[in-house]
Amino acid sequence: MKKNKSIIILMSAFLFQQGIVKGQWTDKREKPVVPIEVKFGAITKSNRMDPAMAAFRNYGLGQFIHWGLYAIPGNEWNGVSARQGAAASEWIRSWGGPTTPKNWIDIYDNLYKQFNPKNFDAKKWAKRAKEMGAKYVIFTTKHHDGFCLWPSKYSDYTIANSPYKKDIVKQVVDAYSEQGIDVYLYFSVEEWNNKDYVKEIPKTADEKARFDRFLKYTRNQLLELQANYPQIKGFWFDGTWDPSWINSYEFTYNLEKELRNNNPNLIIGSRFRNDEYESRHFDSNGVLLGDYEQGWERKMPASIDILGGNDWDCVMTIPPNGWGYIKNTDGMYLKTTDDVIDLLMRSRSMNGNFVLNFGPDENGNMSKYENELITDFGKWTKVNAEAIYEVNHFPLESKYGYYTISKTDGKSLFLTVINKPINNILRLVFPKSADLTPASASLLNDKRDLLLKKTNIGFDRDKNMYFDITLPKSLKNKNAFVIKIKLDKSKKIENKLMDAKI
Numbered sequence: 001m002k003k004n005k006s007i008i009i010l011m012s013a014f015l016f017q018q019g020i021v022k023g024q025w026t027d028k029r030e031k032p033v034v035p036i037e038v039k040f041g042a043i044t045k046s047n048r049m050d051p052a053m054a055a056f057r058n059y060g061l062g063q064f065i066h067w068g069l070y071a072i073p074g075n076e077w078n079g080v081s082a083r084q085g086a087a088a089s090e091w092i093r094s095w096g097g098p099t100t101p102k103n104w105i106d107i108y109d110n111l112y113k114q115f116n117p118k119n120f121d122a123k124k125w126a127k128r129a130k131e132m133g134a135k136y137v138i139f140t141t142k143h144h145d146g147f148c149l150w151p152s153k154y155s156d157y158t159i160a161n162s163p164y165k166k167d168i169v170k171q172v173v174d175a176y177s178e179q180g181i182d183v184y185l186y187f188s189v190e191e192w193n194n195k196d197y198v199k200e201i202p203k204t205a206d207e208k209a210r211f212d213r214f215l216k217y218t219r220n221q222l223l224e225l226q227a228n229y230p231q232i233k234g235f236w237f238d239g240t241w242d243p244s245w246i247n248s249y250e251f252t253y254n255l256e257k258e259l260r261n262n263n264p265n266l267i268i269g270s271r272f273r274n275d276e277y278e279s280r281h282f283d284s285n286g287v288l289l290g291d292y293e294q295g296w297e298r299k300m301p302a303s304i305d306i307l308g309g310n311d312w313d314c315v316m317t318i319p320p321n322g323w324g325y326i327k328n329t330d331g332m333y334l335k336t337t338d339d340v341i342d343l344l345m346r347s348r349s350m351n352g353n354f355v356l357n358f359g360p361d362e363n364g365n366m367s368k369y370e371n372e373l374i375t376d377f378g379k380w381t382k383v384n385a386e387a388i389y390e391v392n393h394f395p396l397e398s399k400y401g402y403y404t405i406s407k408t409d410g411k412s413l414f415l416t417v418i419n420k421p422i423n424n425i426l427r428l429v430f431p432k433s434a435d436l437t438p439a440s441a442s443l444l445n446d447k448r449d450l451l452l453k454k455t456n457i458g459f460d461r462d463k464n465m466y467f468d469i470t471l472p473k474s475l476k477n478k479n480a481f482v483i484k485i486k487l488d489k490s491k492k493i494e495n496k497l498m499d500a501k502i
C-alpha cells in the first residue's frame with residue numbers, strides 16, 4: 001500500500017474536490033477518471049434484484065422512532081431549555097455553554113434509573129404507523145448515549161437495569177411485524193459514555209486495547225440483535241464518522257460480510273462503513289457501499305440524476321431538527337400535513353422512500369401534534385395509495401407537482417398536484433415522440449372522471465404535445481390531490497399548422 005501512497009493522496013484530493021469524500025452530500029458525484037484498486041469496497045452489487053430489495057423499493061413511506069433516555073429531559077432540565085446548548089434534543093447529553101445544568105453528564109448518565117415508560121404500548125404505535133401508511137419502521141436500539149433498549153448481554157447500560165426492565169426492542173419488532181410493517185434497527189456505533197470508545201485513531205497501547213475491545217463489543221451486539229430478532233429486515237447505522245471507525249475498514253468490511261452471511265436478505269445502507277481510502281458511503285470509485293444511499297437526512301436530492309440509479313431513503317424530522325422528544329416546541333416550525341405530503345411525493349417521484357421521524361415522550365406517548373399528523377397524513381396516504389406504493393419515477397416534470405407511474409401496468413400515471421392552477425386547467429406537456437400519452441383522467445380520491453383533451457396551442461416547431469385536464473370548480477381540496485391519468489398508445493395524427501417563415 002505504501003508504494004501507492006502518492007497516487008492515493010492525489011486521488012483523495014480529487015475525490016475531496018469532487019465532493020465524494022468530505023464535500024457536500026448534495027453535490028454531483030463524479031467518478032474518478034482512472035479507477036483505482038479498492039480492496040474493501042462494496043460487498044453487494046448495486047441495485048440488488050432480490051425480493052427483499054424489491055420490497056424496500058416499494059415501501060414508499062416509513063416511520064423513524066427515536067426513543068431513549070433523552071425522552072426524559074425532552075430538551076430541557078428543571079425548566080431550563082437546552083436549545084442554546086445542545087445540537088438536538090437527543091444530543092442533550094452533550095449540552096454545553098452557560099445554560100448547562102451543574103453535573104449534567106452525571107445526571108444524564110443516571111437517567112436510566114428512572115426510565116419507566118408507563119404508557120408504552122408497541123401495539124398501539126404499530127397500529128398508528130399502519131394508519132399513517134408506513135410500510136417499514138426504523139427503531140433506535142441504541143443512540144449515541146449508548147443506552148440499549150434491549151437487554152444486551154454485553155452491556156450493563158441497558159433496559160434490563162432500568163425500573164422498566166422489559167425488552168423494548170422485542171416489543172417493537174413483534175408489534176410492527178404483526179401489523180405487516182418491516183422492521184429496521186437503528187444502531188449507533190459511536191458511544192459517548194463507553195470507556196472503551198476512542199474517537200481518534202488509537203495510538204497508545206491502552207487506546208488500541210480499548211478500541212479493540214469496543215470493536216468486539218460492537219460485533220457481539222450486532223450478532224446478538226440478529227439472533228434475538230431474526231425477523232428484522234435490516235440495520236440503519238449511525239455514528240460511523242469518527243476516525244477510529246473509519247480506520248477500521250478491514251474490520252467493518254468483514255463484519256458486514258458476517259452480518260450478510262447470517263441473513264443474505266439483510267439490507268444495510270451506505271452509512272455503515274468506508275473503504276481503505278476513507279471514502280464513506282461510496283468507495284473511491286464512486287460505487288455505493290451498501291444497498292441504498294443513506295445520506296439523505298433532512299435533505300433531498302435536487303433531481304433524480306444526482307442519484308445515479310441508486311436506491312435511497314430520506315429521513316426527516318417534524319421540527320426543524322431534533323429527533324428525540326421535545327417538551328416545548330414553542331416558536332419552532334413543525335412540518336404540516338402539506339409539508340410531509342410534498343416530501344413524500346417528491347421522494348417517490350425520484351424512486352426514494354420517505355421516512356418520517358417521531359420522538360415519543362418518557363412515558364411512551366406520541367405528542368398531540370404527532371398524533372394529529374398521523375391521522376391527517378394517514379387519511380391522505382390511504383386514498384392516494386396507488387400513487388405512493390409500487391410506483392416508479394416518470395421521466396417528465398410537472399410544474400403542478402410530482403409524477404409517479406404504476407409499476408404494475410406502466411400505464412397508470414399519477415400526478416400529485418401541489419400547485420393548483422388558478423384557471424383550474426392542468427396542462428400536461430408530453431414530447432411528440434412519446435409512445436404513450438394521456439387518454440383519460442380521474443381524481444384518485446373519489447374516482448371522479450375529469451375532462452381531458454389534447455390541445456394544439458399553436459407553438460411553432462414545437463417538440464411537445466399538450467393535454468388539458470379541467471378540474472371541477474367544486475373541487476375544494478384541503479391538501480394536495482392526485483390525478484390518475486391513463487396512458488395509451490399515442491395517436492400521431494395532428495392537424496399540421498403552417499410553419500412560420502423566418
Ligand code: FHN
Pocket residue numbers: 088090091238239297315323
Ligand atoms: O446524530 C444523529 C442524530 O441524532 C439522529 O439520530 C440522526 C438520524 O438520522 N442521525 C445522526 C446525525 O446524522
